[in-house]
Amino acid sequence: MQADVAMEEWGVVLGVAAGAVRGSIPYLFVSLGECLTEKSGKINLGMEGVLLMGAMTAFAVSDQSGSPWLGLLAAAIVGAMLGAVHAGLTRFPKVNDVAAGIAMILFGSGLAFFFGKQFVAPMAPQLPLIDLGSWSASPAIHSALRISPLFFCGIALGFALHFVFQRTRWGLRVRAAGDDPLAARSIGIPVDRIRMTATVAGAGLAAVGGAHMTLYFPGIWSEGISGGQGLMAVALVIFARWNPLRCVAAALLFGGAQALGPSLQAAGQAGYYHLFNASPYVLTLALMALTCSRHGGVSGAPGALGRNG
Amino acid sequence: MRPPSIEVRGIRKRFGGVRALDGVDLRVEPGEFHALVGENGAGKSTLAKCMLGINAIDEGNMLVDGTLWSAGDPRLARQHGIGMVFQHFTLIPSMTIAENLSLPRPGLPAIIRWKEERERLRAFFANAPFQVDLDARISELSAGQKQKVEILKELYLGTKFLMLDEPTSVLTPDEAEEVLIRLRAMVNRGDLSVLLITHKFREVMKYADRVTVLRKGRTAGARSVSATCPEELAGMMMGETRTIEVVERDAKVGGPVVFAVAGLRTRGDKGVDVLHDLSLEVRAGEILGVAGISGNGQRELVEVIAGQRPYHQGRISVNGERYVPERECMQRLGIYVLPEVPLRNAAVPGMTVAENIALRQFDRPPFTHNGLLSYAAIRRAGAELINRFSVSPPSPDLPIETLSGGNVQRAILARELGGQEIRVLVAANPCFGLDFGAAAFIHNRLVDARNRGAAVLLISEDLDELLDLADRIVVMSAGRIVHESIRSQADQVEIGRHMAGHAAG
Known part of the structure; x- marks a missing residue:
């Protein structure tokens, strides 16, 4: 009996750890992309749209061509194109970054839903995983240590x-x-040229995060796939004070929070798992409340962030 | 590399219909400290920017070391050792001094090896005029330190002919002294030529070898400093025909205390206290000058008095009655404010000059009848005050944001001093960026208000202005009054030391 409870707790911890690795990948890429964009003085709220377009494009190209790597590349290109649209729009002095960003969320997600309609059912070829757990006899550990190469790419990034x-x-x-x-x-x-380059590169990176969502188990495309992760990743950059290394840590934290609900469910805690599913959102709110002081912004922000001209 | 000789002949430059430069001649020998003086709008900064290549020259020649040179690109100018320190800072606030010095260096490799860059910087600093902490962030520096870094940046980039556009306007007297002495020493060694744009005759007389005077875009003359005097230079700057009216100060001493601030505490933009138990008193018929380097709580003090910032402790009173910074109370107690940057702090930019002038009185007769505004009355009163305060262009119907800085200042002054009985007048840096004539006009109005018995609180970063006008001077440092002296005993050196915060304890 006691051993079961211990196993169960161990299972939740392992699940959260594995989930943190898996779930952090979109946060990693989007937040690092946004970090690059914002360091140049631009805000790209459209990352949610970029994420969805990246997910849909990767899925579609992988499905059609049979190569997930080609899907990844296509996603990055499409993301970069969306970034170019955003940077092009906000290059003019009176265009507001935030307003244009919201338009880009709607544009990107609308476009993804429109082209993604025909791909809702099937499953596309997925990226190979790196198997680090073959030494273990436990299937739980074994599956937890099958890690996407994108995770290591994200950390390295x-x-x-x-x-x-x-x-x-x-x-x-x-x-x-x-x-x-x-x-x-x-x-x-x-x-202007620096900002354009940074925004394009940032959106390209974010789209890779989107590609991960469809090129990893269970590997299906659905319209609710991102669940606002693109927007949360933007908030995460503020929490990380525009520092790439802190972005990595924060992405892991968010990934872990996201895995909390499913892990509890897998361990048989059916009661509150919906509540725990909301933990990334609660975390976002809590961190925002903590890091944004009442008197004037967050320290470390680029001085001209979001101001054009 | 020795400093080049620089000469311009007959330079003309137009901006639209305005002739900014209309035939300027200037010659600076290698290793010369040359001053360039003139009123606002005389074309000093334009000339410097033309020589640097930021503005294209319409007509006329520029010679560098005797050969014709067409400036067209600041980077090209840099290759010839021509550089400039602007009025605005060109440093990146979040970066360190080392990063700021290295970033513009030509030949900086794509992957920076900081060890080598630091080696280079160390070698440069062995002969540099100032020493600084390379790892300090720009945002942590005072204005004076930033100004030094600006100069160091130019020297690091190999500038041999250095133009400085009013470099001492943001410095304390001590800092200004230090900067100019060090530059003078470099010039004496033959390492540098300097072209110093300034308003201050004292600096010209003390540091420069020669001086060129500009008037309305033309060279009014050039003199050897040893053979001229400030009066002659002032005459050349303004033309012979104009004379400046001077309102004499009444000899009478101040009356009873009218305006009192006691134990004031308030928070700054970042949420920390910027005023600590600030107390001061101003008497009737007295100008109290508040000296201090900007950023020591002066702005916040004015904002509290103007009602732009809440305070959480202390008391402000006029004639013993508690002052609440609201319209009705301001009017009843007769308190008027001339804040700095009036276009932002005291005007509605899109409204007309007449409407802005009427802002204090618009809801009472004759401007309002039975709850309806009379624009005719507003325009008439506006036009009269525009005339009295010489606002240019003299139209009541232009949006106030289309006026020049000096004229916005005049329009707001007209509103605040226009008619009513003034008990308290608060003015913050009222002459910042204004030329001679405009500044004298405003100074006269302040003295006038004092002579008529108002309590005048004059907050200024310009110590000369305070020494000129104030009956008493207090020094504000880190949100406190740290020093007080009366007019007859005011000592510039002593005040400067307190401003710099060196006299603690």
Whole structure:
């Protein structure tokens, strides 16, 4: 009896850990993409639309071509295109980033739903998994340690982005453009071009996060697939204070919160799992309330964030 | 590399229909400290930007080391060692000094090796005029330190002919002194030529070798500093025909205390206290000057008095009666405010000049009858005040945002000083960025109000202005009054030390 309870708790912990790894991938890519975008001074709220378009495109291309890697590439390209639309729209001084971003959420998700209609049923070829658990006899551990390569890519991306911001000329230019465009221009930095590049690259990365949602078990496309993760990832960047390494940590936290409900359900706790399913949303609200002080914004924000012209 | 010789001949520049430069000649020898003076709008900054290549030159020549040079690109100017420190900062606030100095360096590799960059910076700092902490973030620096970093950045990038656009306007007297002394030393060593754009004759007389005076886009003359005097320069700047009216101060000493602030505490934008138990008293017929470096709570103090910021402790009173910063109370107690950046703090930008002038009185006769506004009365009163306060262009119907800074200032001054009996007048940096003539006009109005018995609180970053006008000077530092001196005993050095916060304890 006692052993069962212990097994059960162990199962929940393992489930949450495995879920954190699996569920963090969209958060990782979207938040790192948004981090890059916002460091350049732009806000792209349209990440929710990018995520859905990425998911749908990856699914469709993988299904048609039979290659999930091709699907991944196509998703990144489509995401980058949506980013270019956003950056193009908000390049004009009087276009508001937030308003354009909301329009891009609707545009991206509408487009994804429209083209995705015909793909609702089948299952597309999925990305291969890296098997790290073959040493274990326990099937639970074995399945928990079958990890998507995208997870490692995402972690590496966090460190790479950190390196870019600290140690590369381009990274310094992105930060300069985001913090004080006037000063940046005066030392010869092409602010508009930098922002365009950062927004396009950021949206391309976010779309890879979307691709993961359809190219990983159970590998089906449905309209409710993102569940607002694109928007939560934007909030996550604020919580991470625009630092790529903190983005990685925060993405893992959100992934874990998301896995809490399903893990409890799998362990037989049927009662409250709906409540626990809401934990990422509650977490978002709680973190926002904690990090945004009443008196003036969050420290670490790029100085010209969301201001055009 | 020695500093180049720089010469411009007959430069003209138009912006639309306005002739900004209309025949300017200027010559700066290698290793010379040259001053450029002139009223606002005389074309000083435009000339510098033309020489740097930010503005294209319409007509005329520029010679660098005797050869014709067509400026067209600031980057090209940089290659020839021509650089400029602007009035606005060009540093990235969230970055460190090391990052700010390295980022614009030509030849910075795509992957930065900070060890090498630091080696380079260390070598540069062995001979630099100021020492700074390379790891300090710009946002943590005072205006004075930022100004030093701006200069260091130019020198690091190899500037040999350095133009500075009113570099001392954001500095304390001590800092200004230090910056100019160090630059002067570099010029003396022959490492640098300087073109200093300034309003302050004291700086010209003390540091420059030669001075060129601009008037209305033309060179009014050039002098050797040893062979001229401030009076001659002022005459050249303004033309011989204009004279400046001076309102004399009444000799009488102040009356009873009219305006009192006691134990005031308020929070700044970031939520921390910026005023700590601030107390001050202003007497009738007295100008109390508040000196201090910006960012020590002056702005917040004015905002509290103007009703823009709540306070959570303390008391403000006029003639012993508690003052509540609301319209009705302001009017009853006769308190008027001339805040800094009046277009933002004291005007509705899209409304006309006349409407803005009527903002204090619009809901009472003659402007309102039976609850209806009379625009005719508003326009008539506006036109009269526009005339009296020489607002230009003299039209009551233009949106106030279309006026120049000095004229917005005049229009707001007209509203605040227009007719009513003034018991208290609060003015914050009323002459910031205004030229000679406009500043003198506003100074006269302040002295006038004082002579008529008003209690005037003058908050200013310009110590010369305070020494000129105030009956008493207090120094504000970190949200407190830290020093007080009366007019006859005011000592600029002592006040400067308190402003810099060096006199604690």
